[in-house]
Amino acid sequence: EIGLGRALFISKGGPMSSTSRSGRENGEMLLTTDGPALGKGMPSASYGSITLVAPDRDPLADPMASARPVKKVHDLGMNGGPLDDSEKVTLLVCMCSGWVMFLEGINGMSGLAISYYFKETLKLSPATITSVSSITALPWTCKPLYGFMSDAFPLFGYRRKPYMFLAGFFGSVSWLLLSTEYVNTAFTATLCMTLGSGAIAVANVIAEAMIVEQSRGESQAYASRLQSIIWAGQAVGGIIAAWCGGAILTVMTDKQVFLLVAMFPLSLFVVAYVVPEKRHQADPSQDRNKIWSRLQELWAALRQPAIWRPCMFIFMLQATPSTGASWFFFYTDVLKFSSTFLGTVGLVGSVCTLLGVYVFDATLKSVPFRSIFFWSTIISTLLGLTQLIMVFRWNLAWGIPDEVFCLGESAVLSIVGWICTMPILVLAARLCPEGMEGTLYATIMSISNVGGILGAQLGALLTAYLGVTEGNLENFWMLVLICNVSSMLPLVFIGCIPEEDPSEQVNQQCASGGYTKVDEERGEKDVLSGRV
Numbered sequence: 001e002i003g004l005g006r007a008l009f010i011s012k013g014g015p016m017s018s019t020s021r022s023g024r025e026n027g028e029m030l031l032t033t034d035g036p037a038l039g040k041g042m043p044s045a046s047y048g049s050i051t052l053v054a055p056d057r058d059p060l061a062d063p064m065a066s067a068r069p070v071k072k073v074h075d076l077g078m079n080g081g082p083l084d085d086s087e088k089v090t091l092l093v094c095m096c097s098g099w100v101m102f103l104e105g106i107n108g109m110s111g112l113a114i115s116y117y118f119k120e121t122l123k124l125s126p127a128t129i130t131s132v133s134s135i136t137a138l139p140w141t142c143k144p145l146y147g148f149m150s151d152a153f154p155l156f157g158y159r160r161k162p163y164m165f166l167a168g169f170f171g172s173v174s175w176l177l178l179s180t181e182y183v184n185t186a187f188t189a190t191l192c193m194t195l196g197s198g199a200i201a202v203a204n205v206i207a208e209a210m211i212v213e214q215s216r217g218e219s220q221a222y223a224s225r226l227q228s229i230i231w232a233g234q235a236v237g238g239i240i241a242a243w244c245g246g247a248i249l250t251v252m253t254d255k256q257v258f259l260l261v262a263m264f265p266l267s268l269f270v271v272a273y274v275v276p277e278k279r280h281q282a283d284p285s286q287d288r289n290k291i292w293s294r295l296q297e298l299w300a301a302l303r304q305p306a307i308w309r310p311c312m313f314i315f316m317l318q319a320t321p322s323t324g325a326s327w328f329f330f331y332t333d334v335l336k337f338s339s340t341f342l343g344t345v346g347l348v349g350s351v352c353t354l355l356g357v358y359v360f361d362a363t364l365k366s367v368p369f370r371s372i373f374f375w376s377t378i379i380s381t382l383l384g385l386t387q388l389i390m391v392f393r394w395n396l397a398w399g400i401p402d403e404v405f406c407l408g409e410s411a412v413l414s415i416v417g418w419i420c421t422m423p424i425l426v427l428a429a430r431l432c433p434e435g436m437e438g439t440l441y442a443t444i445m446s447i448s449n450v451g452g453i454l455g456a457q458l459g460a461l462l463t464a465y466l467g468v469t470e471g472n473l474e475n476f477w478m479l480v481l482i483c484n485v486s487s488m489l490p491l492v493f494i495g496c497i498p499e500e501d502p503s504e505q506v507n508q509q510c511a512s513g514g515y516t517k518v519d520e521e522r523g524e525k526d527v528l529s530g531r532v
Contacts (some may be wrong), residue, residue: 123184
């Protein structure tokens with residue numbers, strides 16, 4: 001997943017499916033912004049990274065505590081009654097967090113403007129654009145770190161409000177600088193985009209942290225409802241951005257679009273002001289000691305074979321080379337697609353990613369992980385090779401216009417892209433031992449993001465080696481072929497993926513491996529049965 005707010009390339013799987021291998025080398029290549037592992041569209045992984053303190057219950061004294069149903073305290077007015085004070089607080093937090101996620105989606109409006117800015121204004125080559133865009137995604141590999149900082153270093157007694165304010169400030173400044181004439185090189189543009197990407201990533205962590213706090217002590221259904229509310233905000237923002245991103249360039253320059261986007265993060269000032277948060281009273285030094293203890297436990301968990309082996313496969317799956325920005329040059333220089341049509345392609349891809357999620361949930365959610373990884377990789381590679389039809393213009397010989405073929409390909413590959421992405425998300429969740437779900441999930445997603453960045457860099461090197469430039473697309477077909485075929489290389493290590501649900505094995509290995517916690521209040525060292 002590459003998160004919203006940072007520029008990146010969407011490919012295999014359509015303009016909004018960059019989260020999976022099938023979302024990076026087999027689909028329409030547009031430069032856009034995205035919010036969750038290389039790949040834009042992927043749900044964010046670190047919402048629970050701030051949940052570092054062990055639960056109040058003692059799992060040794062009451063081993064069946066986790067099996068008992070949790071009383072659902074809130075209904076958010078769903079029962080038809082008036083909201084009480086606690087429900088009003090929860091509703092306000094949902095609105096604030098949902099707005100942050102909406103901003104992640106709406107920032108995609110700058111995607112095409114960035115593409116044209118790099119290509120037309122800065123005159124960068126496809127390889128350089130691919131490399132630059134992957135660099136701007138680096139802040140999204142550090143999301144667990146932002147959660148640790150927010151917990152361990154409160155500002156003015158608050159752990160959420162000041163960081164949200166800073167995210168809004170630096171997010172707006174980055175786009176404002178990008179809209180000026182002072183930013184006129186690839187280096188300065190990369191700095192600005194990376195700063196803006198980091199600002200949105202911090203806001204994302206804080207928003208999801210607040211939702212996690214509201215979910216404590218509630219049922220799983222209630223927690224899922226809160227997550228659905230805020231992710232609906234991101235979906236709406238992404239669809240609006242895809243709808244407007246192309247058309248807006250017909251009436252505004254790329255710099256003017258950057259200035260418009262600079263206004264969006266300013267709304268985080270209001271969010272920071274109105275979001276409910278009590279002043280943090282605990283000793284910050286004690287909090288930092290607890291966090292260090294949790295980091296040690298996290299490292300102990302990652303060393304378990306049931307966890308690191310699937311993580312290695314996920315990394316390799318994302319680290320194969322991608323075609324990068326070359327598709328954008330092919331669309332604009334060879335096929336002569338307008339910005340308006342490219343925006344339409346993005347919209348089709350955005351809508352079809354939702355269909356991909358539905359198809360996975362309806363038909364594939366119970367399929368063993370190893371089987372679904374194997375067959376989804378094979379199928380997505382074969383479908384990705386159909387791009388060669390458009391590269392060699394065979395579609396015209398068959399009487400299929402470029403626009404029709406491109407939209408159809410975007411729809412199909414977007415669906416397949418998310419079908420390939422969902423197993424990564426589900427497997428990552430099932431690899432997390434009880435008690436450290438959020439932190440480890442965020443870490444696994446960061447590993448996936450690093451793999452995606454490496455894949456983009458390899459793609460940039462391959463693009464340069466093949467001599468694919470803005471004026472020479474003669475070897476573009478070879479780049480497409482190599483990137484698609486190489487996505488099957490990780491299948492050599494398919495044995496790293498468990499055949500069945502790995503959650504029970506993970507908890508057993510972590511328990512036998514003995515990752516521990518120090519109880520600061522009692523001064524004792526307890527070995528927990530797979531829980532932190």
